[in-house]
Amino acid sequence: MTEGTGDAVEVVVLGSANLDVFAAVPVIPPAGQTVLADGPEQRPGGKGLNQAVASARAGAATRLLAAVGHDDAAAILLAAAADAGVDTALVRRVDTTSGTAWITVQPDGENAIVVLGAANRTLTSIEPAERDAIAASRVLVTQLETPLSAVREAAAVARAAGTTVLLNASPLTSLDADDREAVLGLADILVVNQHEAAQLAGAGGDRAGTTEIARALASSVPTVVVTLGGDGALLADRTGLRQVPGVPAEVVDTTGAGDTFAGVLAAALAAGDDIDAAAQSAVIAGALAVERSGAVTSIPSRDQIERRRAQLAEGAAR
Incomplete structure (x- = not known):
């Protein structure tokens, strides 16, 4: 991963901040079933x-x-x-409760999440100082846990300024079909998991393979990144399709792994890496994240990413 360029803001992230309430369960319950949990634990x-x-x-x-x-x-x-080390000068304080997410985690690390937007839902538009920050940055990262109106406005500001827009199109459940179509027009780089990719492409479940879905999405978005969990990531752009291999990991908790991927991808792009190199760093970071519990608490540092990269290179050379 290339070094950053100094004190100027390189990445602006527009998105949610929630207090995560974790409960460990033997299995994530289906509708109508009750299970007993250990916990809870509260984490950012x-x-x-x-x-x-x-x-x-x-x-x-x-x-x-x-x-x-x-x-x-x-x-x-x-x-x-x-x-x-995140600059919080643009974090608004509003007269409602902060967002909360209730997260159940089963022994294999898989999770189910329910989010109360609360304060996040007040972020409906972009103010002048926020516009200036977005325009001055190299990469704008956003998702769909805040109102789509603000996401659209921020993306327009970024586009006008030549700032790269990285959209993690998640969650999609609150959007209708027209909104989902509009989402594809917001991004320079679209980051989705396999389920989200199928939803956006209208593929629905297993009716189309991930490769075909990525290719279809790339007809609407310059660069598409489909995360594949332990299998790495699939990239699709004008140069074609290629897969970034997965990295072995001892899975403890998958919460926040996709967010880790997106954030590290943005940082690497802001530092000047191309999409392939940036995705390699992001895959390594995601693998490190699943080896620890929690979201923020599991996110690796650059040094940890580089140490794992060196270990992988050493192992490949044997």
């Missing part, structure tokens, strides 16, 4: 905060654009951002 999270922390820990000067309340949760969230 939210897709925006996770991605901002990942970007900052990967070495990029990063600013978070989010909204939190005036409660104990807000103090936890702001402290987590500051501890990671």
Whole structure:
């Protein structure tokens, strides 16, 4: 991963900040079933905060654009951002509760999440100082845990300024078909998992393979990155399709792994890496993240990413 370029803000992340409440369960219950849990544990999270922390820990000067309340949760969230070196000057304080996510995690690390948007839902538009920050950055990262109106406005500001727009199109469940189509027009780089890719492409489940889905999405978005969990990532752009291999990992908790991937990808791109090199760093970071529990608490530093890269290279040379 290339070194960053100094104090200027390189990455702006527009997104959610949530207090994550974790419960360990033997199995994620289907509808109508009750299971007993261990916990709960409270930790900082939210897709925006996770991605901002990942970007900052990967070495990029990063600013978070989010909204939190005036409660104990807000103090936890702001402290987590500051501890990671994230600039929180654009985090709004609003008169409602901070966002909360309830996360159940089963022994194999798989999870199910329910999110209460709360303060995040107040982020409906972009203010002048926020516009200036986006325009001055190299990469804008955003997702769909904040209102689509703000995402659209921020993307338009970035496009006009020549700032790369990296959209992690998640979650998609709150969008109708027209909104999902509009989402494809917002991004220079679209980052989705396999399920989200199928939803956006209208493929639905297993009716089309991931390769065909990525190719279809790349007809609407310049660069498509489909994360494949332990199998790495699939890239699709005008040069064609290629896969970034997965990295072996001892899975503890998958929470935040996709956000880690997106944040590290943005940091590497802001530092001047091409999409292939950036995706390699992001895959390594995602593998490191699943080996620890929590979201923000599991995100690796640049040094940890580079150490794992060196270990992989050493193993390949044997």
